[in-house]
Amino acid sequence: MLVSFKWLQEFVDIDISPADLADRLTMAGLETGRIIEPGKDITGVVTGRVDDVSPHPNADKLLVVKVSNGAETFQIVTAATNIAQGDVVPVALEGARLAGGVVIKRAKLRGIESQGMMCSGRELGLDQKIMPAEQAHGIMILPPGTPLGVDARQVLGLDDVVLELELTPNRGDCLSIIGVAREVAALLGKDFRMPVPVFPEMPESIEGQVRVDIHKPDLCRRYVARLIKNVRAGSSPLWVQQRLRCAGIRPISNIVDVTNYVMLELGQPLHAFDYDLLTGHHIIVRLAGKDEKITSLDGVERELDPDMLVIADPSGAVAIAGVMGGLNSEVTPDTKSVLLESAFFDPVSIRRTAKRLGLSSESAQRFEKGIDLSGCTRAVDRAAQLIQDMGAGEVVAGVVDNYPCPAVEKAIVLRPSRVTHVLGVDVSVSAMQNVLSGLQFKIRDDGNEMLVTVPVHRTDVNVEIDLIEEIARMYGYHRLPCTLPGGSATPGYKTAEQLFTDKIRDVLAEAGLFEVVTYSFISPGIFDLINLPPEHLLRRAVSVKNPLSEEHSVMRTIMWPGLLEVLVRNYNRQVKNGTVFEIGHVFYPRGEGRQPAECPMLAAVVTGRTRGGWNQAPREMDFYYLKGFLEIIFDRAGVSEVSYLPEKTNPSFHPGRTACLVSDDCFLGIIGEIHPDVLEKFGLGQRAAAFEIDLTALFKVCKGGKKYQPISRFPGVDRDLAVVISQDVPAQEVFKVIRESGGMLLKEVELFDLYYGRQVPEGCRSMAFTLKFQALDRTLTDTEVTGCLDNIANDLRLRLGAKLRV
Amino acid sequence: MEKRLRDIAEEARRSLDSVSSLAELDEIRVRFLGKKGELTRVLRKMGMVPAEERPRIGQLANEVRDVIEKSLAGRIEAVKERVKEERLRQEGIDVTLPGLPVTRGRKHPITLVTEEIAGFFLGLGYSIAEGPEIELDYYNFEALNIPKDHPARDMQDTFFIEPEILLRTHTSPVQVRAMEKATPALPVKIIAPGRVYRRDDDATHSPMFHQVEGLVVDRHIALSDLKGTLDLFARKMFGIGIHTRFRPSYFPFTEPSLEVDISCVMCGGDGCRVCSSTGWLEILGSGMVHPRVLEMSGYNSEEVTGFAFGLGVERIAMLKYGIDDMRLLFENDLRFLQQF
Numbered sequence A: 001m002l003v004s005f006k007w008l009q010e011f012v013d014i015d016i017s018p019a020d021l022a023d024r025l026t027m028a029g030l031e032t033g034r035i036i037e038p039g040k041d042i043t044g045v046v047t048g049r050v051d052d053v054s055p056h057p058n059a060d061k062l063l064v065v066k067v068s069n070g071a072e073t074f075q076i077v078t079a080a081t082n083i084a085q086g087d088v089v090p091v092a093l094e095g096a097r098l099a100g101g102v103v104i105k106r107a108k109l110r111g112i113e114s115q116g117m118m119c120s121g122r123e124l125g126l127d128q129k130i131m132p133a134e135q136a137h138g139i140m141i142l143p144p145g146t147p148l149g150v151d152a153r154q155v156l157g158l159d160d161v162v163l164e165l166e167l168t169p170n171r172g173d174c175l176s177i178i179g180v181a182r183e184v185a186a187l188l189g190k191d192f193r194m195p196v197p198v199f200p201e202m203p204e205s206i207e208g209q210v211r212v213d214i215h216k217p218d219l220c221r222r223y224v225a226r227l228i229k230n231v232r233a234g235s236s237p238l239w240v241q242q243r244l245r246c247a248g249i250r251p252i253s254n255i256v257d258v259t260n261y262v263m264l265e266l267g268q269p270l271h272a273f274d275y276d277l278l279t280g281h282h283i284i285v286r287l288a289g290k291d292e293k294i295t296s297l298d299g300v301e302r303e304l305d306p307d308m309l310v311i312a313d314p315s316g317a318v319a320i321a322g323v324m325g326g327l328n329s330e331v332t333p334d335t336k337s338v339l340l341e342s343a344f345f346d347p348v349s350i351r352r353t354a355k356r357l358g359l360s361s362e363s364a365q366r367f368e369k370g371i372d373l374s375g376c377t378r379a380v381d382r383a384a385q386l387i388q389d390m391g392a393g394e395v396v397a398g399v400v401d402n403y404p405c406p407a408v409e410k411a412i413v414l415r416p417s418r419v420t421h422v423l424g425v426d427v428s429v430s431a432m433q434n435v436l437s438g439l440q441f442k443i444r445d446d447g448n449e450m451l452v453t454v455p456v457h458r459t460d461v462n463v464e465i466d467l468i469e470e471i472a473r474m475y476g477y478h479r480l481p482c483t484l485p486g487g488s489a490t491p492g493y494k495t496a497e498q499l500f501t502d503k504i505r506d507v508l509a510e511a512g513l514f515e516v517v518t519y520s521f522i523s524p525g526i527f528d529l530i531n532l533p534p535e536h537l538l539r540r541a542v543s544v545k546n547p548l549s550e551e552h553s554v555m556r557t558i559m560w561p562g563l564l565e566v567l568v569r570n571y572n573r574q575v576k577n578g579t580v581f582e583i584g585h586v587f588y589p590r591g592e593g594r595q596p597a598e599c600p601m602l603a604a605v606v607t608g609r610t611r612g613g614w615n616q617a618p619r620e621m622d623f624y625y626l627k628g629f630l631e632i633i634f635d636r637a638g639v640s641e642v643s644y645l646p647e648k649t650n651p652s653f654h655p656g657r658t659a660c661l662v663s664d665d666c667f668l669g670i671i672g673e674i675h676p677d678v679l680e681k682f683g684l685g686q687r688a689a690a691f692e693i694d695l696t697a698l699f700k701v702c703k704g705g706k707k708y709q710p711i712s713r714f715p716g717v718d719r720d721l722a723v724v725i726s727q728d729v730p731a732q733e734v735f736k737v738i739r740e741s742g743g744m745l746l747k748e749v750e751l752f753d754l755y756y757g758r759q760v761p762e763g764c765r766s767m768a769f770t771l772k773f774q775a776l777d778r779t780l781t782d783t784e785v786t787g788c789l790d791n792i793a794n795d796l797r798l799r800l801g802a803k804l805r806v
Numbered sequence B: 001m002e003k004r005l006r007d008i009a010e011e012a013r014r015s016l017d018s019v020s021s022l023a024e025l026d027e028i029r030v031r032f033l034g035k036k037g038e039l040t041r042v043l044r045k046m047g048m049v050p051a052e053e054r055p056r057i058g059q060l061a062n063e064v065r066d067v068i069e070k071s072l073a074g075r076i077e078a079v080k081e082r083v084k085e086e087r088l089r090q091e092g093i094d095v096t097l098p099g100l101p102v103t104r105g106r107k108h109p110i111t112l113v114t115e116e117i118a119g120f121f122l123g124l125g126y127s128i129a130e131g132p133e134i135e136l137d138y139y140n141f142e143a144l145n146i147p148k149d150h151p152a153r154d155m156q157d158t159f160f161i162e163p164e165i166l167l168r169t170h171t172s173p174v175q176v177r178a179m180e181k182a183t184p185a186l187p188v189k190i191i192a193p194g195r196v197y198r199r200d201d202d203a204t205h206s207p208m209f210h211q212v213e214g215l216v217v218d219r220h221i222a223l224s225d226l227k228g229t230l231d232l233f234a235r236k237m238f239g240i241g242i243h244t245r246f247r248p249s250y251f252p253f254t255e256p257s258l259e260v261d262i263s264c265v266m267c268g269g270d271g272c273r274v275c276s277s278t279g280w281l282e283i284l285g286s287g288m289v290h291p292r293v294l295e296m297s298g299y300n301s302e303e304v305t306g307f308a309f310g311l312g313v314e315r316i317a318m319l320k321y322g323i324d325d326m327r328l329l330f331e332n333d334l335r336f337l338q339q340f
C-alpha cells in the first residue's frame, strides 16, 4: 500500500524523517519498501495563465502562446492542442528542471523565440495510468482560480513523500491511512486523532426515501446508506486527485473520487449508486439467483454463482457486493442523487467471489481481510462531508443503518508469566500495559492476569498469543537475548537410508559425474520422444491441474530423459561431452483421491568422450564406461551379486546394449545405451548411455556391516586359462562357472583378453583369464593348482560347451 | 723390480684418472690386478729377487695392490654416481605440462549448501526428517492454521493435482508430520530439506526450489532460543562478522512470526543493488509454533512451546556464490556446475 506522509500527518504528529519512520515501521512488522518522492527532481515549475494563443507564422502544427505568472508574461511555442485562453497550466521557465532531469533552455522554434514550456503530467513525473482520461494526453490543465506564479509541486501535492508498505495479510486494519497512523502513534508515543466529520445536512430526512433489507445477515453484518441530492458532477479538487494518484488510483469524477478517498483514508470501501436508477429506492442484500447475470462497471457481463452475495433492487442485481458495482446503477455526469453504501461483508464470501470472478478490486482486497465493523457510519459521514465541502452535492439528513449483527468486543486473558515464558525475557507488566494501551487495547489488571479488550478494528487479535506478539513486536526483537534451547540433549543423526544416499552422491561425484537438479515436472511429450508405446505403464503420470505450461505439466515417472535433455542442451552450447547424475523422486499415481507414490531414484547419463590429453587418448563413453560407475556403487554399497540380464525389448534403449539389473530377486534398474531413434528425436548426434536405479531396492539388497576377510601369508599361484566359447554365453555365466568350480582356493579371476576373429570359429569368442590360487594355511603344490585348473576347464566344457585353447 | 712396481702404481693411477665408464674400469682392473695382470706378472718374477729383499718387495707389492684396489673402488663409486646422475638428467621432464586427465565430477551447489546447513544443525542435535513432495491440502495448509479461503493462501500460489492433493508449497508440512509421529515424546528437533513448488517463474523465482525447514518443540522453548539459534546459524553460514536483524512478520503457523535479515554480504551494509540499497538481505522466515498447530499435531500448547523456521536454499546459494540468476541453478550448464 502507498501511504502519503502528509496525509498521515493529519492524524498523528510525526517528528522524525520519512526514512526513519520507514525503519520504525519495518521493525514493527509493517515492512516499508521504497520511499517515493514524486517531486524530487522538479524545480522552477510554476503556475501560469494562458493569456493569448495564436498560430505560429511559419509552422502549421505549432502555436505561439503568451503565458503570465502574474508578474511577467512569457512567450512559449508549443505543439499542444488542448489549451485555450484563460487556462491555468504548469509552466517550466528557463532553467527549470523536470522529472527525469531535463533542464529547460531558451530556444528558437521555426524562427520564433520560446522562453520555456508548458508541462504535461508526464513531464511532472505523473503516471499516465493514474491521470484523469481528459488529461492523460496534452498539457495539464489546472482548475480555474489556481493562484499564479506558485510552485507547481505545491499545487499538485508533489512535495509529498510516499511510503510503500508491504503489508502482511493479517493486517487488514492497516490498509488505510488511519490504520497506519494508529501504528505510528503507538510507535512514537503520540496521540492518534480520529477524524470526526462535521457538515451541514439538508432539512429533509432520509427516512422513507431509502429502504434496506438484508436477507443474509451472516454475510452482511451491517449496511449503512446515506443520500446525497443536488449532485453536481465534475472533477474533484487537485488535492483530492493528487492523494488518489499518490495511492495509485486514477481520479475519475468528484463522487467516485470521494468514495475512493474515504476508502484510502478510513479503510472502509464505499459504493455510490445513482439513486434514481434504483427501482423503488429499495436495496436488497441477497444471494445471486440461479443463472443471474450482471454487467460490472468494467463493462464485462458476469455470470453469478448462487453463493455470491449481490446488492439488488426489486428488479435485479445492481452490484456484486463488495467486489464491483453494476453498470446499470453507475453514477454518471447526469446523476442527480446518489446513494452511498457503507457496509460490512463477510471476508470469506468476498474472497471466494472475487477469486471466482477473477476480480481483485481495492474494495474486495479490504473486505476479504476484514474491515472495522464499527467504522461504517464514520466513513459514510466523512464522504458526505467531503462532498458537501467540495460543493458536489447536498447531504440529506440522517442515515439508514441496518445493523443485524453488531460488533462484539473480544476480551482476552493475558498472563504476564506466559509472556516471559514465550519470549524468554522479563518484560515488566507496565511495559506490557503501555504497549497495549498505545495500540488502543483496554486493560483491566487483576493482579496475576490482565483482561484485555481488543479494539474492533483488530480482527487479527483473538487469543493470548496474538497479544504476546503485539507486545513482542513493539518491545523490539533486538532487545531479546540470544539463547540456545536447553532441556535434554539429543543426538543429531542421519538415518541409514540418508547416509546411503549421501554416500552414493559422494562416490559418483568423486568418480567423475556431475550432479544436476532438474524439475520434477516434465512434458508429457517426453514419453513420445523416448519411444514409449501408447498405454505404457510409465505414461501413467500424475498430472498437474494448473501447470505453468505443457512443458511442466506431469510429474516425472522416469528420470533419465530429463538428464538426456540436460546433455543435449549442453551439446547445443558446444559442451559436447557430459557425464551427469541426479538423485530425486519419481511419482506414480495410486488412483483418484490417493496421495501418489514417491520413489527415490538415481539416474545417470553420459555422452561424448572422456577427457583426453597430450599423453592419453580420449575414449568414447559407452555402455562399459557407464557400467564402471555402477560397479563402483555396487562395490561401495556392498551389493555383491548383481545379474546383468540382457534386455532386448525396451523401446528406449539399444536392443543389443542394454541390461536389466537384478540382485537377490530384486529388480534394481536398467543400464544401456540409448536407442539411436531416441537420440535422433532428441537431436543428439552421438552415442549416449544411461542408467536408472531404484534406490529403495538398492538399499534393500545392500549388505551393511562389513566383515574382515583374512589375508593369506602363503604365496599364491597365477595361472592363465584361455577358452573358446559361444558368443551367446554371457561373460557373467563364464565367471560364475569358474568361481563355482574353482572353490575356496580360487582367489581372483581376471579377464585379460577377449578375441573374436580368424583363429576362432564363427559365432564364438576366445576368453583368456588369469586365475589366482591361494590357500590360507599352506603353500599350494603344483599338483593341487593343476587339479583345480583342470576342474575349471572341465566344468566350462561340460556346462557351457567351452573348448580349452592351448 | 721395485721400480717396476712403483711404475705400475703410477700407471694405474694415471689410467684411472682418465676413465669414465664402468667397462673401462673393469678393463683396468683386469689389466693391473687380473690373473694375467701387470702386478701378477711382476710378482711371478719374485724368484729373481734376492731372498733378503723379498719381504720388503712383497710388502711393497701388497701396498701397490691395496692402493690400486682402493682407487679402483673409489673410481667405480664415482663413475656409478656419474652414470646415475646422467640417467636422472636424461629422465628430466617438463613439469609444467598438464597431468594425466582424471575425470572430474561435482555435487550441485544446492546439495553443497544443503549439506552445509544440515551439518550445522546435526551438530546441534537435530535429526533429518523427510516428507512427500505431493502433499495433502491438510498437511500443507489446514494443519498449519491456513484454512480454506484464508488470505494467506495467496502468499503461495499452488500447483494442484486434485482438489485435496497438491505439490507442497513449503517444507512446513514436514513439521506437522514430524510432530504427529513424535507426540507425546519430547523434544522434537528436526530439520527437513527438500523440494517445494510454487506457480512462479522469473529471474528470482523458480516453479521448483528447495527449502530447509527446522522445528524444535520442548517444554521450555522461548523466542530467545530461536534468536540465538538463527543468529549462530547466520554467522556460521556467512561469516562471523555478519549482523542479523529480526523483524516482525506474519506466517499463519507461527506466532510471533519473524523474518531474519543478515547484513548485506555484497556491500557489508552500505547499500547496493543486491540489497536494494537497504543494507539488509532477507534469508529466512521463522517464529514460535502457533499453539493451534501444536494442538492439531497432538501436543498440549500450554505445556510445550516450540520454534520453527524455513529458509530458501537457492537464495543462500546465490548469496554465497554470487549467482545473479536463479535459473542458472536449474539449467545445469556443465560449465556452471564445474565451478563448485
Ligand SMILES: [Zn+2]
Pocket: B264, B265, B266, B267, B268, B269, B270, B271, B272, B273, B274, B275, B276, B277, B279, B280
Ligand atoms: Zn548490499
